[in-house]
Amino acid sequence: MPGCPVLGPKLSLCCLLVSVWGTLQLCLMGVFFYVHSVGLLEDLPVAEEIKRGMLKEYLEEVDYLYSKGAQNCWIAACLYVFSMVFSIWQFLANRRLAERIEQ
Amino acid sequence: MGALFRSEEMSLCQLFLQSEAAYACVSELGELGLVQFRDLNPDVNAFQRKFVNEVRRCDEMERKLRFLEKEIKKDDIPVLDTGENPEAPQPREMIDMEMQIFIDCTFQATFEKLENELKEVNNNAEALKKNYLELTELKHILRKTQVFFDERDTEESSEIRKSLITTDAVGGAPTGQLGFVAGVINRERLPAFERMLWRACRGNVYLKTAEIDSPLEEPSNGDQVYKTVFIIFFQGEQLKTRVKKICEGFRATLYPCPDTPSDRREMAMGVMTRIEDLNTVLRQTQDHRHRVLVAAAKNIRNWFIKVRKIKAIYHTLNLFNLDVTQKCLIAECWVPVADMETIQLALRRGTERSGSTVSPILNMMTTKEAPPTYNRTNKFTQGFQNLIDAYGVSTYREVNPAPYAVITFPFLFAVMFGDIGHGLIMFLAALYMVWKEKPLQAQKIQNEIFTMFFGGRYIILLMGFFSIYTGLMYNDIFSKSLNIFGSSFTAEHIPLNDIKSHEVLQLNPNSTAQQYTNKPYPIGIDPVWQLSANKISFLNSYKMKNSIVLGVAQMLFGVMLSLWNHTYFKRPLNIYCEFIPQILFLLSLFGYLVILVFFKWVWYSADTAGCAPSILITLINMVLMKDNEVPGCPSTVYAGQQQFQQFLVLIAFLCVPWMLLVKPFVLFRQNSARVRARANGVNSTLAAEEGVVATDPHSSGGHGEHGDEEFEFGEVFVHQAIHTIEYALGSISHTASYLRLWALSLAHAQLSEVLWGMVLSLGLQMEGWWGGIILYVLFAFWAVLTVGVLVLMEGLSAFLHTLRLHCLVLPMVEFQSKFYDGNGYAFMPFSFEVILEAARAADE
Structure with missing residues (x-):
């Protein structure tokens, strides 16, 4: 059974595009977090008191937050893989429905 | 020179067509689409023209076709669109007679028959349906009333009679028999x-x-209505009329109902058979109608195309002149000189098709009229040419800015839109449209926004591509920087104590601590700037200078292009009195500014940077003839700067009277010499020159310098004054206007940074297991906003600003006002393709 389309043809295409984009970008961003990219330092939620505190604590905190960020990105990327599969399924279901109507 | 550099050379031609061959020849020319006919009877109104009957017949046929199409659409029958392009049907012999018969036989008869049939079927169907409704209602009445009568005849129902009789007894006229009326009424009225x-x-x-349980169909509008059968018992004639009147008022339909059960049964049987019969007839007519429409749907597209072509041909033939002998039609048309051969060929084909032996004559004419502007474009340059034409169609044979716009337009756009990520989105979207060009074109999507994007797909493609490049230069991808080659700055040698104690540290390239590797970042801006506190002030200075350099370069290029116009139109006076002072003026003020910018970039290293002059102040002081006073630094950048700058300002100021005065006075002298020569009756060289010029069709356009018209010194002088002031003030304001490149680029970068910080960054900062899920949601939000706000809205704004820099309102334009007249009119050839496209657009 091809399944009934929940999303319309346009919405499923839109979701598909966002999912592909999300998967790619979030995977890459996860890698960048993992290698401690300096450009993403601004996006780490380092507490003010740690910033002013000891250097060692600060470095540990930053290390932790980087790995946490990488993890978050990869979780989100996985979710996007799921939604990609879902929207591909929806997209195909819509197409099949359209073909059947045409016949 | 390339084909796009100047518009095509056109010539006015006279075309002699034999009456028999005219139709076929015009049809061939319409398929070709390279000839623009001129109206030779402009004072004859539309109803007095020769082929008005044919045009009217075509209109009639088109109307019938539209009727057919409406019917087809009503029945949801798919219209076959093969995309083929049938030729206009050929009239066999004499245009008038044969054409009429031909059309009548093949088209009109078919249409008329179809139309009548359809109308009849429609009428019949309505009547039949009404009949059917009545019969079904009657059927229901008969069935239901049977129950009532059964009740009446039983013992219990005698109660009713008793009660009615007793009340009647009070009224005073007792009778044994009850009358009744049966009918059907809408349920809600009951x-x-x-x-x-x-x-x-x-x-x-x-x-x-x-x-009645099942809904009945109203024949007039096809609604489904629920109805109720009623039967009313009463006594006496008076009550009967009253009841009937009330029934009428409530639009209840009354049916005669026989009294005896056997009659009723008989009637019910009769009604049943009649309903059956009607049903069969109805079904058959529906089937027939459907068959007719399906057959029509197969051909209707072709018929439309054919009829429209015939109509267009007769419209064109109406523009022609009939010669005295009535055997020959004379047309005048604009023709691109390069296509003479193809047009001759098409004419010959047309003659052969019509079976005529006399070949048509195409005869070039000389004229003083300015020919139309025809730029031969392909699907790539079409979009750019349209942008340029939005400013004004170029004067005939003038330098066309479109080939330069192919590069400058996307480039200036990209300067404002510089971001790898956004550029990539744009590029991919356009790439898809270019890749799927043919299928998308075949789909004929009528969405206005989509057609706009689709029409500009090559522009968008280039804009996206250039934006990726400028994004690389700005080192900007979704407001983040890429560290591809490794930053040239390092903080490794800074002592730990300094890092602990300072909120912000300066990475000074000049310091001994080796914070700078002395090798600049290979491409674009060093990624270290993304983290710096003074990022904006650094980028501002860079982008501002950049936009001035680009702007002056483009304006200079525009002035240079005017040289090609002046030499082509043989206006040496304009070179000496306009082009040279214009170039000098621009170079001595703004060219020098650009040189200073580069000088400052190259000359000053990190240790002397403190003494680098502010370029804006230097320019202002240069015009005001003041010194640059910076304490502790040399007052000049190089030896003799003061004197050199004064010299440049002097040149710039000299250029103004040069532009203003020289040309009017030279023209005045030439004119008075000519007048004197004519007064002396001597055919001087000047007059001979005049004769030469008059026969040259190109230079006799809009330039009155050589013409015979009255020379008005005041007018020429005022015109020149306006031109001079416009140029002098314009080059200052236009230079400032190019600063929009900086402003928009800054705005774009800031907006994308804000979007990242306010949306996506929140998702990245979440701790705990739900962080990923929140990031998932926020990313979708961020992606939609990125496309909607940054790519579409910001893209549109950058596009409009680029358009403004290239061409928009006449005196305010930065690039094109330097060389572009835009006084031409477009070449509009007689082409079936254009006509059919317009008709289709009007349909939907």
């Missing part, structure tokens, strides 16, 4: 009907109702 009956007859009638 309560009111009941109440009305009760009141009007003072409760002396007995109403019985039964609902």
